[in-house]
Amino acid sequence: MKEILIKISISYCRQAKLEWAYSVIYKYAKLNLVACVSCASMQREGQSKLRKHKSRRRRLQPSSVGSPLSDTHLINSDVLDYGSNDEYRFIGGRRFHNVETSKYLLPCDDDELDRLHVQHYICRHIWQRNYSAPVKERLGAGGAHVLDVGCGPGTWLIEMANEFPRSHFTGIDISPVFPREAKPDNANFLEANLLDGLPFENDSFDYIHMRFLIAAFSKSEWETAINELVRVTKVGGIIEIVEDEIEPRNDGPISRLLFSAFFSDLKSRQIDVTAYSHMTDLLGATECLTDIKKEEITAQFGKWAGRVGTLLANNTGILFRTFRARFSSILELENDEYDKLVEAWYQELNEYKPYSVGYRFLATKK
C-alpha cells in the first residue's frame, strides 16, 4: 500500500498538483480500515435484503430511461422499444434491472446499452471474429439452434443471425433491453434469469454463447449457470464463454486504486471477480463436457495505443463514471476529487502502457 501511495505522490509531484494529490493520499491512508468495515456491513445488509425479498420483483414508478451521462445515444430505448419502464429500478437517474435476487449491478439504460454496443465492436476487432467455436459449417448448413445468454442489446446475436440466415438464434436477458421489433426473422429474444433455470427443454441448442457476465455471479452461481447451459446444450453441441480480466495488467497506482474500489464493490456482493481464472475447472466439474479449451488474447489499453486502445480505456472510463457514487464513497473521496482521479487515470495509462487480457472458453457436451 505504501508503494502505491508513494507512486501516486511522485506522479502528481511531476504534474505540480501537489496539494490535491496529498489530500487524496491522506484520505486513502484512512481507507484501509474504513473499506473493511463498510464491506462487511454492506454484505450483512445485502444478505438480509436477499432473505427478505427472495425471487420477488418490485415495481417502482419510472423516471427516465436515459441517464445523466449523455444526451445522445447510439441506442435509444424509446425508438427500439426496449420494454416498459415499470420493469426497472431507477437509482441516481440510472435504470437498473428489478430482480431482487440478482447480484448484477450494472445499469441497463441507453448509456449502458451504448457502452455494450461499442464494447462488442472492440471485442470483435481484437479477436478478429465473433466466435472461436468451430461452428461455421454447422450454422452455415442451416437448421442449427443458437442461444446467446445475457445478450444485452443483442448486437452479437443480430450480427450472427444476419451472417447465418438459415439457422435460428435466441437471446435471453434478465432485463428486456433487446429489440422486440427491429431484428432479423431468424432472431428471437426472451426475458429470463439464467439462475432461475432457462425456459428450454434439455438438449435444445447446437451452440451456446455467453459473454461478459463476470459482474453477475458468485462462485456457486457460476456452477448453477454452467450446469444450466450444459442442460440445454445438445450432445455434441458447443458452449463458448467469453470474459475479460477486469483490471488491465501492468497498470499504475491510480489504476490500482480505482480498481481496488471496483473489486471491493463486487466482492461486497460476493461476486466471483476472478471466475476466468478457474473457468476451465468449473466447466470440467460438470463431468458432462469434453474438449475444454481456453483461448487468450491481449490488447493494449489507453490512448497511447491508438484508436482501439482509446476505445477500450473509454469503455472502462464510462464504468468509473457510472459507479462514481459507489466508488467515491468506498475511496472516501468527494465527487470532484473522484472525477479528477479518473481524469488522472487516463493520463497515467500513457505512462504505464497497460494491456488487457481476454479469454474465450470452449467446451463440447459429451
Ligand SMILES: C[S@@+](CC[C@H](N)C(=O)[O-])C[C@H]1O[C@@H](n2cnc3c(N)ncnc32)[C@H](O)[C@@H]1O
Ligand atoms: C455486460 S452485459 C453483456 C451483454 C452481452 N453479452 C454483450 O456481450 O454485449 C451482461 C448482460 O448480462 C445480463 N445478465 C446479468 N445477469 C443475468 C442473469 N442471471 N440471467 C440473464 N441475463 C443476465 C445483464 O442484464 C446484461 O445485459
